[in-house]
Each structure stands twice: as structure tokens, then as C-alpha cells.
Amino acid sequence: MSFDQPWFLLLLPFAFVPLWLERRHGRVYSWVALAPKDALSDLAGLLLRALSVGILACLTLALAGPRGPEQAIQRIGKGAQMVLVIDRSASMDDPFAGSEASGRAGESKSAAARRLITKFVNQRPDDMVGVVTFSNSAMHAIPLTQSREAIHAAIDAAGGSGLLQTNIGAGLTTGVTMFEKMPDSGSRAIMLLSDGAGRITPKAKQKIADWLARQRVNLYWIVLRQPHGISIFNPNLQVANDGLEPAEIELHRFFQTLKTQYRAYEADNPAALQSAMQDINLREKKPIRYAERIPGRDYTDSLAIAALCMLALLLAAKHLGVKSWQPA
Amino acid sequence: MIPAYAQAFTYQILWRSRSLRSGLHRGAQGGLGMEFRGNVPLTDYPDARRIDLPQTLRDPMDQLHVRVFNQKNPTPVFAVCDLSGSMQFAGRRNKLALAAEIAASIACSADQNSDTFGFVGFDDIVREDWLSPPSRRMHEAFELTSRLMEYRPADAGAEGLLDVNRYLGSARALVFLISDFHMPPERLEEAINTLSRHHVVPIVLWDSEEYRQLPRLGLSAIIDPETGAQRTLFFRRELRERFEQAFAARRTLLEALFLRYEIPPCFIDDEFKAEALTEYFHQFSAL
Numbered sequence: 001m002s003f004d005q006p007w008f009l010l011l012l013p014f015a016f017v018p019l020w021l022e023r024r025h026g027r028v029y030s031w032v033a034l035a036p037k038d039a040l041s042d043l044a045g046l047l048l049r050a051l052s053v054g055i056l057a058c059l060t061l062a063l064a065g066p067r068g069p070e071q072a073i074q075r076i077g078k079g080a081q082m083v084l085v086i087d088r089s090a091s092m093d094d095p096f097a098g099s100e101a102s103g104r105a106g107e108s109k110s111a112a113a114r115r116l117i118t119k120f121v122n123q124r125p126d127d128m129v130g131v132v133t134f135s136n137s138a139m140h141a142i143p144l145t146q147s148r149e150a151i152h153a154a155i156d157a158a159g160g161s162g163l164l165q166t167n168i169g170a171g172l173t174t175g176v177t178m179f180e181k182m183p184d185s186g187s188r189a190i191m192l193l194s195d196g197a198g199r200i201t202p203k204a205k206q207k208i209a210d211w212l213a214r215q216r217v218n219l220y221w222i223v224l225r226q227p228h229g230i231s232i233f234n235p236n237l238q239v240a241n242d243g244l245e246p247a248e249i250e251l252h253r254f255f256q257t258l259k260t261q262y263r264a265y266e267a268d269n270p271a272a273l274q275s276a277m278q279d280i281n282l283r284e285k286k287p288i289r290y291a292e293r294i295p296g297r298d299y300t301d302s303l304a305i306a307a308l309c310m311l312a313l314l315l316a317a318k319h320l321g322v323k324s325w326q327p328a
Numbered sequence: 329m330i331p332a333y334a335q336a337f338t339y340q341i342l343w344r345s346r347s348l349r350s351g352l353h354r355g356a357q358g359g360l361g362m363e364f365r366g367n368v369p370l371t372d373y374p375d376a377r378r379i380d381l382p383q384t385l386r387d388p389m390d391q392l393h394v395r396v397f398n399q400k401n402p403t404p405v406f407a408v409c410d411l412s413g414s415m416q417f418a419g420r421r422n423k424l425a426l427a428a429e430i431a432a433s434i435a436c437s438a439d440q441n442s443d444t445f446g447f448v449g450f451d452d453i454v455r456e457d458w459l460s461p462p463s464r465r466m467h468e469a470f471e472l473t474s475r476l477m478e479y480r481p482a483d484a485g486a487e488g489l490l491d492v493n494r495y496l497g498s499a500r501a502l503v504f505l506i507s508d509f510h511m512p513p514e515r516l517e518e519a520i521n522t523l524s525r526h527h528v529v530p531i532v533l534w535d536s537e538e539y540r541q542l543p544r545l546g547l548s549a550i551i552d553p554e555t556g557a558q559r560t561l562f563f564r565r566e567l568r569e570r571f572e573q574a575f576a577a578r579r580t581l582l583e584a585l586f587l588r589y590e591i592p593p594c595f596i597d598d599e600f601k602a603e604a605l606t607e608y609f610h611q612f613s614a615l
Contacts, residue, residue: 026549030414030423030538031510032557034578035550036570044547045560322546322563 002296004065011063015056018049027322044317051314058307066303068296080187080284081144083130083175083217084117086158087194087224089166090135094195096224096269109224110159112270113193117155120277121148130178131155134171135163144182166196168251169204176211188217189284195224197247205254218261220280223248225268232264331470334432335602336440339502339609341403341527346499351402352441359399367393403502404446404462405438406526407431409476410507411451411458412486413553417508419537420598426533427506428476429600434504435469437602443502445469448495450488451481459495483553486511489519496526506531509582509593516582520589529608530586530593539575542568 003009029035092110107115121129131141131154142154175190190212200208212219223232232252245253255262263283265276344356358365358373367383370376370392383393409431415423431447438445447469449458460472486507496503503526509516520528543563551558561567579595586593594608 026551026558028416028418028553029550030417030508030535032550032552032555032559034510034574035559035561036567036574038561038567038570040564041560041562041567044562045549048547048560317547320547322543322548 001066001068002070004067006064008060008064011060012057015053015060018052018056048314048317051310051317055307055310055314058303058310062300062303062307066299068299070296071294073292073294080124080189081128081130081179081182082124082188082284083132083144083178083190084155085132085134085138085171085175085190085192085194086113086117086155087166087168087171087196088133088135088158089195090164091166091195092224096267107270109195112273113224114155114159116270116273116277117193118152119274120281121151121155123281128182130175131158132171132175132178133158134167134174136165136167138167138170138174140174144178166194166198168192168194168198169200169208172208173204173211176208176215176217179215179217184216187284188215189280190217190219191280192219192221193224194221197223197251199247199250200254209254209258213259216260218284219255219258219263220276220283221252221255221262221264222273222276223264223266224273225266231266233266329467329470330436331432331474333429334436334470334473335429335600336437337433337602337605337609339437339441339605340613341502342613343500343527344398345401345403347401347403349402350399351443352400353403353443355399355401357399357401358396361397361399363398363400365396365398368396370394402441402443404497404499405434405441405443406446406448406462406496406501406503407434408448408450408489408492408496408503408505409458410486410489411449411455411479411481411484412507413451413481413483414486414508414510415481415533416553417535417538419535419541421535423508423533423535424479424481425477426596426598426600428473430504430506430531430533430596431476432470432473433600433602433605435466435473437605439464439466446496446501447472448492449476450492451484451486453488454491454495455488462497462501481553483556485554486515489515490522492519493522493525496523498525501526503528504531505529506533508533513581513585517585520586520591524589528589528591529605530582530591532582532593532595534575534595534597536598539571542571544568 088110092113093108095107096109096112121127125148126146128144128146129142129151130144131151133139133141141157142150145151172190172192175192179188211217225231230246230248232248252264255264263279265272265279267273267276341353343354345351345353346356348357350359354363355361367380370379373394373396375394378395378397380393380395383395384391387393407430409427411424415427417423435445435447442464444462444464445460445466446462447458447460449455458472458476460468489507489511503523505523505528507530509530509532546563547560548563549558549560582593592608592612594605596604
């Protein structure tokens, strides 16, 4: 038993005031000692006092807000903690690379991504989802939450025009920080959705690698390929003339060195994107154990109702009271 | 000016007043009166107007005899009134208003009998402000009784009754003790003993709403003004009957107690009629 407002318990002694405070509304009688003994009357008097004490005590206790002990129930869920890191650079508004092949010619990458992510989120009602969007810098859209409404709103907010740059490093670091204050459920993942890559400084790489390892976060990278863009899975890669690998390849290589699980998907049409998500859906289905805290029973209402009932009784007794001593 | 509520009654006393003044009661003082006391020689009582010729002629010693009579004397009359909290009770009548009415009637009757009237009020102590020494100044008495009409007693007991005798003077007096006598019998007995020098007429003021005409049904709290004690009563037929029984027992107890001291009480409920007291004196103090 605990109390929300224990300070109100200080008022509890006042509930006993009716026991020693005499009511002064009564008939002034000449000599009370002469009045005959009557058990029923004594009982009625005792009851009236008990009622007034009970009403005051109940109301005071109700003010203090008592509740039963909190219970912690172990639950097993299949939910994961997933942070969606969504690219909202300007190129996301372009159609898919393979749009000529698919029927949906008009759908932009970001629209398809939003549509499919929403579907994905709806498929996994037990997940906690956080959303980070990024273009030239990361935007904290919503921390890890189970509220579907908030998640959908955050995903919708990922639309809209962005800038040209793609700062993957900032998006990832912001995504990882979301896990920091969240107890580990056992299944954690970042889904990085981008249509290209940017270069990440060695310092940022080190930070990302460290944090992902420490928070035990799996990484899924879905690349929405640009038309005529290079494929990261292309084995016969043409190294450019300047001797630098393309940014996508470099990032893919870096991700492969991570200590945690990493998978990359390439999608050049919505169907491919959907199958990539399906794959992630299947992978992130480890049963997780978590303790759900059930708040203790709130006794405020029952106390208030008890006080009300006693008040009704007292009113009835008052109604039964002799209004004036008219002779019988 | 005699207030309208004062009703004169007649009273007699069976004992001889020791007063020197002239009044209407039997006295111990020789003088002008109707009560023949005896013959004394003229040399002892040189009043030639009262020479008893037959007795003088019958006397072989040839002494002149004079008839001696007892003078009629007044007696002090006191109204001793209980001003304790229990007299707050107002049922049909306010008890103190009734007491004031009785006190005024006593004053009025005392005046008609050329007696002096004094008033002593007491609660926990004898109240100096409710004290009126015996006198014939009736307006003073009536002023006091009209003050008493309006007085609402404090929440005090009746302990002062034990001290009342100190205010009644040394001569035997007719003392009307007006109270509801709601006090423990031991205390009352003690008080009667302190008043044994005087002729006490206990006037018991009870109100019919105290015991006869109670509420038919319902809850009510009763408060004792003297002790502050409080009780809740659930009125119903059984309780009403028990009230009547309790008061009947109380009445028997009071009567037995007073009669042990040969001072029969006079019970007055709700209304004062002068005839009640006249009747009382006829019954218990007839010559």
C-alpha cells in the first residue's frame, strides 16, 4: 500500500475530532443523568459518531490517494526496438531506378518508402519505433515509442523537400543515441533508408562502430538505387580515376567491419523495397522478455464511494432527527 | 406597582415569629393582640387599660391583674431561586419565567401579610447580583422578578444551595425554595440540613416536555447545560415510557426525602396557580 499524496495523511487525526467535540445542536435538557438508560439510543449515538469519523477518515484517505502494491509481470513479446533512419535528401523525391519496369511510374522513392514503412510498422504492433530523418544534418523526429499514432506522424513528417546533401554519419549517430536510455529488449535494429551515401569521417566511423557494438544494435541498410547508379553488390567494380572508391562502396565495406549484424539490401523498385523489409521483418523476430509494471489498484474511488454512502446514512439519520420537540 | 403575573395566595405559619414588629402571624411578643397569653400583676405590666377585673376579684391576695396578649408579628419570607443551568430548560414555559412568576407572587403575598420579602439566587455560588435583602420595598422585589423573567442562566451547577442559609438571617423564616431539584439526593439532603432552622417550602418546577410530552419518534441529542454531557436519544414509545417511569421514581424519591424532614414538596408543572400554594398551606400548615 502506498500513497500518492502522503501529506494528506497528516490530516487523518482530525477525523477523530467528532469523538471529543460535542455537537451543540441538540435539545438543552435539564438533567441528562436523569434520562433513562437506553441501549438502542446509545447504539444510535455511537453509530452517528462512528459515521462522522468514518466519513472524515475516508475522505482524508481518498485525498491521500492510496494504491495497492505495484505488480511487475514478465511478458514475452516479439517486438523489437527499431530506429528508422530515413534519408530525406532531395534525390529521394525522384522516381525509382527501375520505375520503367514497374507499374508505378509516378511514385517517388520517398513516397514509396513512407508507404512501405508505414505498412511495415503496422505489421509489427509490438515494436518500439523511433524515427530520425536526415539530409545535411540529422533531425530527431520521435524517440523510441510504442504509440502508433506518433510513429505514423513522424514517418509522414519524413516527406517534404530536403536538401541535396546526404549526411549518413549524423543520421546514424543520432539513431544510435536513441537506444541509450532505453532498457535493452534483446532485439535492436537500425533501419537505414537512403538512396545514396555520403562519406563519413574516420572519427565518425569509429564512433558509429563503437556505439553500435556497445548498444548491440543490428544495422540494415536499404539502398534505393538511383537510375544508373552503381550497385554495391557489383563485384566488378570500376574504381574511378581519382583512385577513390565510390561513397556507397566505401560505406558498405565499413558496415561489413561492424561487430554487430549487418545486412544490405538494394531496391530499385517498390517491390524490391518491400521484399527487403519482409526480410528484415523475419530477422527481427526474436522473442523478447520484458517486465510490464501493472499499477496497483487505486482505492480512491472506493473510499469516496464509502464516504458517500456513510454521508447518505448520516443524512437519513438527520432526516429522522426530531426537528422540534413537539409533543407526541 | 404589582406586575400582572403576580398572584397573591394566602399562607400561614405554625410557629411563632420572633420579630418585634407588628404583623399578621402569631408572635412570641407580648403586646396588642387577640391571642390571650395570661395574667400578670399590674406592677409587672403597668397597663391600666387591660386590668382583668374578674381575675383581680378572684385573687385572695388582692393584687391587680392585667391581661397580657400576644402581639401579631411579621415573619421574613424568602424566595430562594435556583439559577443553575438546568433551569434553562424551556418547554411549555421557560422554567425561570415560571420561577419569576412564583417569586413575584410570593413577594405580593408577603406584602399583603406585611411580611418582609427577600430573594436569594444561586447557581454554583450564591449570586450577589441576585440578592435582595428582606425588606418591605416591594418595587425592588418586582424589579428583580422582572429581571429574572429575562434572565437566561449560565452553564453552572447548583452548589450554591449549600451556602444559601448564610443569607437568610438568624430568625426563623418562611423559605420558598424554587428549583427543579435536579441534583443528587445526597447533595439535596445536605442542603436541607443547612436550612433546618427555617420553614422550607420546596417548590418543584418540572416541565411536562421534560418527561410527559416527549417527541413521538426520532433521533435527538440532549445536552446537559451544567456538565456539557451529551446523549443521543432515539425516541419511541418504549423510551417515552421509561422517561415517565424515571420521573415518577424521581418524584417518589423527592417526596420521601422531603417528608423525612417534614417539609412536603409542592410540584408545579408548566403553570403556576396561586390556588396551588394556598391549597398547600391549608393542607400542611393549617392551625
